[in-house]
Amino acid sequence: MKLALRHVALGLFSTVIIAGCSTTRLDNQTAPQTNTKVMLQAPLDAQTSLTLKQIMANPDWMGILAKGAYWSDDSQSVYFYRQKSASPLKDYYQQPIDSEAAKKLAINELHKADQQRGVINKSGTEKAYLFQGNVFVKRLSTGVVKQLTRFNRPANGLQFLVDNDIAFWQGNAVYRIRRTSGLIEQIADIKMAQKPKSIQAPQSYIAKQQHRLIEYVALQQSHAVAQQNYKQQRQDLDPTVANMTWYLGDTEAVNAMSVSPSGRYIILSLIDKNYSWRGEHDIMPNYLGTKGYVDAVPARARVAEDNPPGERLVVLDLEQRKKVNVTIEGLIGYDEDVLASVKSENANKKNQKYDSKKQPRKIQLMQDWGWRQSAVQWQQDDDRVALMIEAVDNKDRWLTTLNLTTGQLTTQHRLHDDAWVNYNYNQFGWVPNKQSLYFLSEHTGYSQLYTKALDGKLEALTQGRYVVSQLELGPEQEFIYYRANKDHPGIENVYRVHLNSGKSEQLTNWQGKLDYDLSPDGQKLLLQASKRIQPNELYIQHIGGELKQLTHYTSDVFTQYPWQAPEVVRVPSTHGANDVYARVYLPQGFDPSKAEQYPAVIFNHGAGYLQNAHYGFSGYFREFMFHNLLTQKGYVVMDMDYRGSKGYGRDWRTAIYRNMGHPEVEDLKDGVSWLATHANVDRQRVGTYGGSYGGFLTFMALFNEPDLFQAGAALRPVTDWAHYNAPYTSNILNTPDVDPIAYERSSPIEHAQGLTKPLLIMSGVLDDNVFFQDSVRLVQRLIELEKPMFETAIYPVEPHGFKQPSSWLDEYRRIFKLFEQNLKNN
Template identity: 70%
Template sequence: MTSLIRHSGLSVLAIAILSGCTATSSEQTINEQVTQQQSQVLLASPPKVNEALSLKQIMANPDWMGILAKGAYWGDDSQSIFFVRQAHGNPVKNYYEQALNGDKATQLTLNELHKASQKYGVLDNKKTKKAYIYQGNVFVKQLSSGLISQLTRQNSPVNGVRFLNNGDIAYWQGDDIYRIHNYTGMHEQIASIKMSAKPKGVEDPSSYIAKQQHRLIKYVSQQHDNDKKREQYKAELAEQDPTLASKVWYLGDSETVSDLSLSPDGRYVLLSLIDKGYSWRGEHDIMPNYLGKDGYVDAVPARARVAEDKNPGERLVLLDLDTHTERAITIEGLEGFDEDVLAKVKAENAKAKGESYKSERAPRKIQLIQDWGWEQSAIQWQEADNKVAVMLEAVDNKDRWIATLDLDKGSLNTEHRLHDDAWINYNFNQFGWLPATDDLYYLSEETGYSHLYLKREGKEAEPLTQGQYVVSDITLGPKAQFIYYKANKSHPGIDNVYRVEINTGKDEQLTQWDGQLDYSLSPDGNNLLLNASRRTEPSELYLQPIGGDLKKMTSYTSDAFKRYPWQAPEVVTVPSSHGADDVYARVYLPQGYDKSQADKYPAVIFNHGAGYLQNAHYGFSGYFREFMFHNLLTQQGYVVMDMDYRGSKGYGRDWRTAVYRQMGTPEVEDLKDGVSWMAANANVDANKVGTYGGSYGGFLTFMALFNEPELFQAGAALRPVTDWAHYNAPYTSNILNTPDVDPIAYERSSPIEHAQGLQKRLLIMSGVLDDNVFFQDSVRLVQRLIELEKPMFETAIYPVEPHGFKEPSSWLDEYRRIYKLFNEELK
């Protein structure tokens, strides 16, 4: 593993720690008390055993369920763990340490926070020291003694840090890189990168008037000559005086640094540059906050839409700090770098307009991989040598490359190419070097499932895992003997931790969990820290000694929540009538369920959000309010189903990409199969079924009601996407390409294009401050429905809410409306 902290990732850590240091320890306690007191306004009494649930209780401040441990990580000595707890709505985080042999965690005071092991710290080559960033400054910890030294104390925050091979420490602030010499303690600036044009210096006169002035006025000519001599002297001094800092790099004023990485010996800097004019913000829009603190409408900046987001890609540049030479990295070494991968799509769209399309090769736009599920840099230096591998992706989303860089030639060599005619997943992109070798390990979906591969130098890659299951979250063991990973081998909805021996390929299961989990390997490789849950049990921390017995480390779920007899949903498989694999779903049956009763049950199908997300699993649902709401519905005689429709996570590449260029089509087919399954297996009246969901689930509610008007009798769409051309580029362009290239996909997949099909009652609910799915999405659809003269829809707006609602009062209002809708239309 490389001793490198990613340039863009550290600010997140600094902000997280800063937010935990804004009050004294006593003030933190007071803040928690204030939050709890304020929540009492909406916090009903916890439900009693055998007592019917209430919406007010379900949607209350969730702290009544317990304030759980988050972000857990290991102490450097492998003998303790650290984690965070944060009350709902409280801006202050509380940090805790718990010894492995202890029964209770201790809250860290503010003057102890800097002593906590830093999750994103880096080790030196001998694994005796750890450098980390706290409050924007660099600290070093001696691992044997625990002694901590602060190396910087500055107002300008440090963005990244690493150990060099000789034990020196390098760090960077913005685009300036510094080196702290191990033996002398000297701070040396080894690179100053300026994204501006190089100063022109003293120029000779060029116009007629200027030349005349120099020719006729001796004083002017003499001053000019003196300026040139001074400039020449400074240049020679910079070349020959060893006491001066390195020369400045002027890289032009048209780009900005997107990422930077320093080589293990401090000689090379690899930069990723992007057009300075490119921004995540939209050119034309703001998000209006109608309840601004000064009584006026605040204009909040908004992201760009996929229809206007013109990602220019990134350019790699290598700086040699020893020779002060700059090399632009060419992309010709990437296999398929100039393929017209969208030729078929472009031809189809051209034909629809009565035109023809001629395919031509041209260099594609590329960028460092933008993975959404890991904290690793896309630039990986070999641990003790100047060899570097990069993971790149095409902006068109069809290719991912792992390539090594020839530092002398500035060229890339493809080590692995992953191509997908649909899109490359934004998960499962971890990779790295095996220490002291030229061998690479990585995850790839090339067989249809994410698996672990090893590519030894000069040889074909070999799989270390195989099968119809998903491998994720890989960790190289401390001695590089094993690679640890998470997988859902026994069931798509059950996670466990495994390890594979690199040299022999021997695979070993390390946990025996029956729900969902995340894990972290201790620094000494002897224990696993699990954040694990079951269907009715929220996540707690567990210690799993490798080869030993599981131990529960935390118990923060409230007694009130644990005492209540929650119904654990059954995970079932729904046969597909549309040529797909079976669909996994959660089913909640009514209290006193009797399949033989004469009157059939009404039913509700919940559509999860996020598109690529898994909910029909054996862990505690991230939709905890919906979980409780579904329990309430069963008490009122409903059958409830949560489906992992096509496009959901956990089932492999083909399930994921089934929605390519047709979002809302295969998913609605799966919903139809879900209704049929409930009618055949749960005594459900197929004419009394409703559906609801938020975000992607709201979009899916629209598509079902608009395109299959007889399927559901009512639907509620929360914070819903109505037109994919208005959503963000990173997510949408994966699945639908871009509107200028593939308008067919957008018209096929956007609910606003199908609104004329609405025949049943629809409830639309949106937050005005939603910077993910804009409030405008709902406004446009409402106007479309008005113009179509559709009388069967209602709307509710929430003026202070973002995409994920914050206020219990908003949650309560929202679900009261949903509950009322279902009771009126389905019962």
């Protein structure tokens, strides 16, 4: 359970996918420029050329897709929601797997819907879940749902105990529902405060004299001591009184909590109560506030000022009424100076010498950003626990077991990375009925699946140059299911491996991207899957049987248009890296034998660690359509998974360590060479653009390789990494106080003097991810450098992912104009 937000938004995404609707009637009239109506200039068909107004319109015309899909408990139907792009509300549906139609659920039916995040009891007969903060239990054989609590204050988490009781917690109070009697018992009251002092005997001369001479004072003291002693006896001996209050001090706050299967132990993660991910000094001004004034919106901290304190782990033994502090000495390398070489390099630059010393490092529970599981995993029917812990410096991740009596950690597996440990691929759990663990690790260079007996060696269940993710333990507990891109980095399928034999088998044969959910009966897979020109729909894959499409929410008008599916190609590297994967869109009527060469555009995806050169439908759906439009205008378009991108293993990811924007630009150079050789592109007529991290790369390319591109557009761009957030940036560049060399090397504002080609800078004023100030600072830097070849556009109401169709349209009109003016032979 997370009680406080530790990490802010991680990646640098250029767009936010806002899914659309089923078949929509379109007419020849231009719809009003609003958020709530579909806006198209004309019906879209094979004879119609794309327009920017159409591409950037409210995306509902593409189809309102199914989201958040999960199985019903009987494995016979699927639940999901749909949400119009401009609506703050979601509509929830249930669709039987043998039906073509889904039923929209009424508000008074939602509590009966099988809950995605419920927990199953040991016997597999009941499921407990939270709905609107209250505890419900469902009898799986009959489907009967019973509400067990009705509070105004919502519960934060729950779990079944081994005796079928249910533990749940509200804030820092932990309760147990006695199933046989229905009694709700508070088993722990955790106070982040100093323990009240007991009544002391008089200490000073004056006090002693007062008690000796004034009988009334002495009597009052005697009564107070008697009442205190009696209250403690009631706490200890009276069976009707709740367990004692735990006073854990007033300097920390509870960040995470987990209760053991027996209900005896509680593990707490504590953090400095004064720490906040919000910045101490800055605000984000909203110039168009609802009251007509400038609203000062609180902003997140920057990596240059953020100082995460780490976490302290504590075990509460409710039976022995004992608090045990967890010690970190059992973490192999817990006191290593893992940044010694970095600190030495930075000291040498200042003509200083760095003296390396060992000292304990700050640690915290590790949250898997890819799968969002708890970092505390209990064995199903025993008070045996495993923890996933990370160093705040991002260089180590430990899979450990914890002695609940002594607080001692034992390292089961240490994953060290001189660059940084991936924030994905950290799933783990207990192998059923064995004293062993399963987990993912990148230590061979690719995320693979392993098991390890607590007193034994590591065993690999998967091996290869591919990425394993999304683990699920089957209901019979004999298989672990997983997703992997074994056949091609851009193609994902579902597999399962037998825990005893180690044999893997492929369960799907999909030629694109997918997420999956195993049915409770273990017989079917629910897929959310897409292909290059086919947005996500839901499918049912019967294991060993047929694949059936469950939903058809992509609109006919989108489906029937002859979109160009980009080719996924391999671009040879001239810089000592592996081949670079890229999408390529060729112009209509492409003829490589033509004497006239083509102009080209290279798109740089956002997030840094994101994959876009795959066989699924791109999350950048507007850019996908824009690239189709560019091909109709005679451009070749490339979309490259430069170094640092996801899907290609550890070394591809960490190639940018302390050097952001340099390996990636080398890859872009290879991309231009490939286009010139294989797509008849004129090297002197190539432009580039991208948003967020893609905007950062646009800067780095134009500033450091001024002859590579003839023009560039940077959307919502990072200009100085010292101003971005700590969780993301400190992974790759460490922190500015420790490694200023990396920040100066990697921040565009440090290289702005290299600009010689036209540059367009576009930012949203309400961007709380990459601050508008990033662009303001760079613009002033360019002005002072007397650079005349840049223009800016601001969007007063837009956050990082734009919302208004009018803003999208204005932005891409400017990008298109930039390319038309600078890349065409006029």
